[in-house]
Amino acid sequence: MELNMRGMNPELxxxxxxxxxxYAIYLVLLAVIMTIVILEPSILSVRNATxxxxxxxxxxxxxxxxxxxxxxxxxxxSAGRMVGIAGIICASLLQKPDYALRIFSNMKPLPIIVPxxxxxxxxxxxxxxxxxxxxxLQIAPFIASLGMQMIVYGAMSLYFDGVNNSSPIGGFDTRFxxxxxxxxxxxxxxxxxxxxxxxxITILFWVLWYRTTxxxxxxxxxxNKEAAVVSGVNTKxxxxxxxxxxxxxxxxxxxLDAGRTGSATNALGEGYELDAIASCVVGxxxxxxxxxxxxxxxxxxxxxxxxxxxxxxxxxxxxxxxIIKGLIIVFAIAVDTQKYIKKR
Amino acid sequence: xxxxxxxxxxxxxVSKRFPGVQALKDVQVNVKPGEVLALMGENGxxxxxxxxxxxxxxxxDQGEIFMNGNPVVIDNPRQALDxxxxxxxxxxxxxxxxxxxxxxxxxxYPRKGLLIDxxxxxxxxLQIIELFNMNIDPRAQVNHLSVSTxxxxxxxxxxSYNAKIIVLDEPTSSLTEKETVGLFKIIRQLKQEGCxxxxxxxxxxxxxxxxxxxxxxxDGLWVATENTxxxxxxxxxxxxxxxxxxxxxxxxxxxxGETILKVENLSSVYSPRLxxxxxxxxxxxxxxxxxxxxxxxxxxxxxxxGLRTVAEGAVFVHGKDVLKSNRNAKYSGIAMVTxxxxxxxxxxxxxxxxxxxxxxxxxxxxxxGFISLKKVEKNTQWAVDAMRIKTPTLKTLISSLSGGNQxxxxxxxxxxxxxxxxxxxxxxxxxxxxxxxxxxQLMIALAKEGKAVVxxxxxxxxxxxxxxxxxxxxxxxxxxxxDSQDCSQEKIMxxxxxxx
Ligand SMILES: Nc1ncnc2c1ncn2[C@@H]1O[C@H](COP(=O)(O)OP(=O)(O)O)[C@@H](O)[C@H]1O
Ligand SMILES: [Mg+2]
Numbered sequence: 001m002e003l004n005m006r007g008m009n010p011e012l013x014x015x016x017x018x019x020x021x022x023y024a025i026y027l028v029l030l031a032v033i034m035t036i037v038i039l040e041p042s043i044l045s046v047r048n049a050t051x052x053x054x055x056x057x058x059x060x061x062x063x064x065x066x067x068x069x070x071x072x073x074x075x076x077x078s079a080g081r082m083v084g085i086a087g088i089i090c091a092s093l094l095q096k097p098d099y100a101l102r103i104f105s106n107m108k109p110l111p112i113i114v115p116x117x118x119x120x121x122x123x124x125x126x127x128x129x130x131x132x133x134x135x136x137l138q139i140a141p142f143i144a145s146l147g148m149q150m151i152v153y154g155a156m157s158l159y160f161d162g163v164n165n166s167s168p169i170g171g172f173d174t175r176f177x178x179x180x181x182x183x184x185x186x187x188x189x190x191x192x193x194x195x196x197x198x199x200x201i202t203i204l205f206w207v208l209w210y211r212t213t214x215x216x217x218x219x220x221x222x223x224n225k226e227a228a229v230v231s232g233v234n235t236k237x238x239x240x241x242x243x244x245x246x247x248x249x250x251x252x253x254x255x256l257d258a259g260r261t262g263s264a265t266n267a268l269g270e271g272y273e274l275d276a277i278a279s280c281v282v283g284x285x286x287x288x289x290x291x292x293x294x295x296x297x298x299x300x301x302x303x304x305x306x307x308x309x310x311x312x313x314x315x316x317x318x319x320x321x322x323i324i325k326g327l328i329i330v331f332a333i334a335v336d337t338q339k340y341i342k343k344r
Numbered sequence: 345x346x347x348x349x350x351x352x353x354x355x356x357x358v359s360k361r362f363p364g365v366q367a368l369k370d371v372q373v374n375v376k377p378g379e380v381l382a383l384m385g386e387n388g389x390x391x392x393x394x395x396x397x398x399x400x401x402x403x404x405d406q407g408e409i410f411m412n413g414n415p416v417v418i419d420n421p422r423q424a425l426d427x428x429x430x431x432x433x434x435x436x437x438x439x440x441x442x443x444x445x446x447x448x449x450x451x452x453y454p455r456k457g458l459l460i461d462x463x464x465x466x467x468x469x470l471q472i473i474e475l476f477n478m479n480i481d482p483r484a485q486v487n488h489l490s491v492s493t494x495x496x497x498x499x500x501x502x503x504s505y506n507a508k509i510i511v512l513d514e515p516t517s518s519l520t521e522k523e524t525v526g527l528f529k530i531i532r533q534l535k536q537e538g539c540x541x542x543x544x545x546x547x548x549x550x551x552x553x554x555x556x557x558x559x560x561x562x563d564g565l566w567v568a569t570e571n572t573x574x575x576x577x578x579x580x581x582x583x584x585x586x587x588x589x590x591x592x593x594x595x596x597x598x599x600x601g602e603t604i605l606k607v608e609n610l611s612s613v614y615s616p617r618l619x620x621x622x623x624x625x626x627x628x629x630x631x632x633x634x635x636x637x638x639x640x641x642x643x644x645x646x647x648x649x650g651l652r653t654v655a656e657g658a659v660f661v662h663g664k665d666v667l668k669s670n671r672n673a674k675y676s677g678i679a680m681v682t683x684x685x686x687x688x689x690x691x692x693x694x695x696x697x698x699x700x701x702x703x704x705x706x707x708x709x710x711x712x713g714f715i716s717l718k719k720v721e722k723n724t725q726w727a728v729d730a731m732r733i734k735t736p737t738l739k740t741l742i743s744s745l746s747g748g749n750q751x752x753x754x755x756x757x758x759x760x761x762x763x764x765x766x767x768x769x770x771x772x773x774x775x776x777x778x779x780x781x782x783x784x785q786l787m788i789a790l791a792k793e794g795k796a797v798v799x800x801x802x803x804x805x806x807x808x809x810x811x812x813x814x815x816x817x818x819x820x821x822x823x824x825x826x827d828s829q830d831c832s833q834e835k836i837m838x839x840x841x842x843x844x
Contacts, residue, residue: 013613014613014614207459211459211460212458212459212460213453213455213460216442216446216450216453216460217450217451219439219441219442219446220439220442220446220450223439223440223441223442224437224438224439224440226437227437227438227439227447227450228439228450228451229401229420229421229437230399230401230421230431230433230437231421231425231450231451231452232420232421232422232425232426232451232452233422233450233451234422290439290440290441290442291441343613343614343653344614344646344651344652344653
């Protein structure tokens with residue numbers, strides 16, 4: 001990275017470097033995707049595009065929630081497990097009444113909103129505890145969320161084991177699968193409902209980030225917490241709200257993702273947090289806090305999903321897929337770090 | 345209650361202790377409506393700490409605050425703002441990647457229903473900026489502004505609270521004379537409106553000009569409160585430093601040798617950028633570097649020390665281009681003590697021994713390459729003796745020493761490498777008056793040994809009293825070098841504004 005810059009026009013060096021830093025990750029990913037398209041032109045189809053959007057939708061909701069925490073200068077390793085616990089709760093309470101392996105076999109079918117609300121309540125509770133670890137006990141977000149990840153996973157597995165002996169939960173109520181798997185038919189084009197939900201949620205997040213006091217305060221707390229404090233911002237409350245909103249997003253994503261896949265185990269959500277963090281970073285949400293855009297998160301999630309889908313589509317060895325994704329994450333973070341590092 | 349209402353604000357018996365230093369002890373201060381109270385004292389006297397206690401940033405160990413005669417409790421800045429106290433801090437706190445108006449209205453964004461009213465925010469911002477006769481774009485990102493504009497933006501913010509008490513902590517340290525005049529106009533206007541202003545500065549002329557009364561602090565103690573018109577600047581200085589003017593600075597070294605350090609057409613890459621800086625320093629000489637905060641003084645030292653990317657130019661030590669040789673500055677005979685002692689100087693969790701030897705570890709090894717505790721202690725003892733460090737033992741945590749003694753440990757750390765050139769950035773910042781004199785003595789003694797000493801200072805009397813020559817920086821450039829005998833505070837100020 002260290003160029004020999006003595007004797008070169010410093011302004012030009014600076015601008016070129018700045019431009020490269022700003023767009024390097026997009027260029028690289030574009031190149032990767034172009035290569036894939038050239039190798040496998042059949043990938044360019046409406047069907048594939050629909051699949052990609054469908055898969056990206058719950059991930060976008062997770063990433064939007066998590067992006068707020070990154071914007072505060074933190075991170076959240078528990079996101080995937082939060083999604084998982086919400087998914088398992090909804091799955092277990094929303095099986096077909098006539099399904100042979102129904103867990104709560106004597107229970108009347110619940111209105112669909114009830115399990116969703118229960119999942120939301122559980123996620124909000126965990127998010128509240130999580131935010132207190134950060135704001136009151138001032139634990140480093142990485143460690144706090146690592147702890148929360150294990151706690152949530154343990155709780156989820158206990159529940160899963162307790163109600164269903166650790167066998168996959170399936171046989172979902174059709175109302176549930178319709179919500180998560182259904183689509184509007186526009187001519188020959190199927191627009192999945194789940195994509196529409198994601199769009200609506202993105203708009204809500206857009207308003208929240210840019211047009212509300214909480215959103216602005218979130219940028220301030222992430223950009224310079226001391227400045228927020230001396231301006232009279234209640235930073236603990238800001239942190240708490242951002243965690244609660246993330247918890248809400250995880251719960252919605254869990255509900256939708258369980259319904260989308262049609263069955264759930266305690267592995268649901270595993271690793272989602274890493275995809276979400278990677279998408280945020282690729283989309284320019286800085287891990288140093290205080291910098292990031294909704295559009296960046298959306299682009300990051302889409303790019304990452306396109307990439308994952310293509311790799312699977314091309315039948316690339318899954319272990320190699322790991323390596324490719326890992327490299328991209330490291331590269332994205334390296335670029336991000338360079339961007340905001342204090343240049344001397 | 346006698347005479348309730350005479351004072352807008354009273355602080356009584358305020359004490360505050362930090363590890364190793366009693367920053368405030370039984371201090372009192374009060375402000376009447378419509379007056380400017382100057383809070384004076386040398387660096388480290390406790391002015392900022394007192395105001396941070398008032399603003400709820402620090403919790404006082406002891407003390408009471410009264411507004412209009414009524415006791416108030418201030419636990420955080422929110423409460424301070426709510427009861428009508430606003431403050432511009434010495435070290436600005438701004439959100440770098442956000443724009444000016446987002447920073448100004450942070451904590452009280454105007455709203456329409458649930459949403460922020462950006463239009464009103466923009467209009468209101470323009471309105472108060474106009475009041476100041478300034479030219480700032482409310483939508484400009486704060487970290488793209490110059491240091492003085494940032495400072496002005498923060499002053500605008502404090503005024504916009506419509507507070508009854510406005511605290512300005514060294515607001516002019518990065519401002520030019522013209523900007524300062526503008527600020528004084530605003531202050532006078534606020535006075536008319538019945539605000540009480542607490543104005544912190546250690547620039548005597550400014551204080552004589554703007555203030556109605558002066559409270560002087562020295563080493564965390566209240567010394568005096570006087571009407572400005574009843575006191576002259578010499579008396580004021582005497583109160584601040586508690587020493588006859590004559591012997592505030594030790595006698596200088598007279599024997600100047602050959603050139604040791606030569607800086608030629610030095611320019612740097614990243615902002616704040618240095619442009620085309622040249623100067624020489626000779627053995628036995630002390631070169632002071634003056635200028636406004638943000639003029640690039642620290643950056644100049646960092647460039648010489650090899651901490652910054654150099655675009656052009658050269659640094660010669662004894663005729664050898666040390667930037668080209670690509671070795672650690674330490675091996676070229678350069679040592680540096682940084683400005684932010686707590687951030688970039690000491691290792692707070694380690695004791696004096698490790699703080700002393702940390703940059704000369706290779707001299708503290710056994711033949712096999714392990715660390716020799718015996719050598720470590722011998723070297724530390726040398727530093728403690730030579731620098732006259734006051735410490736109970738060598739194993740005392742450095743953070744429990746006073747600022748002055750911490751600074752001496754850092755000097756000792758440098759000297760263990762036997763440097764020929766010493767770069768000292770604000771060497772007397774945040775240390776008590778007695779320790780300052782000792783630091784001056786050490787600097788002059790080192791010059792007498794034939795070392796070249798370069799130091800940055802914001803205190804002009806210190807530049808005039810200690811340096812042989814003074815280089816004034818202005819906006820990243822060398823605005824001029826003067827012999828300190830022919831120099832004056834006015835000349836320094838004029839040069840400091842040369843390239844703005
Ligand atoms: N956060 C802190 N931690 C430890 N010591 C401090 C802190 N802030 C100030 N001090 C010390 O308290 C004393 C007073 O500092 P300060 O109030 O900044 O002085 P002034 O503003 O008058 O220059 C100094 O000795 C300084 O080193
Ligand atoms: Mg101060």
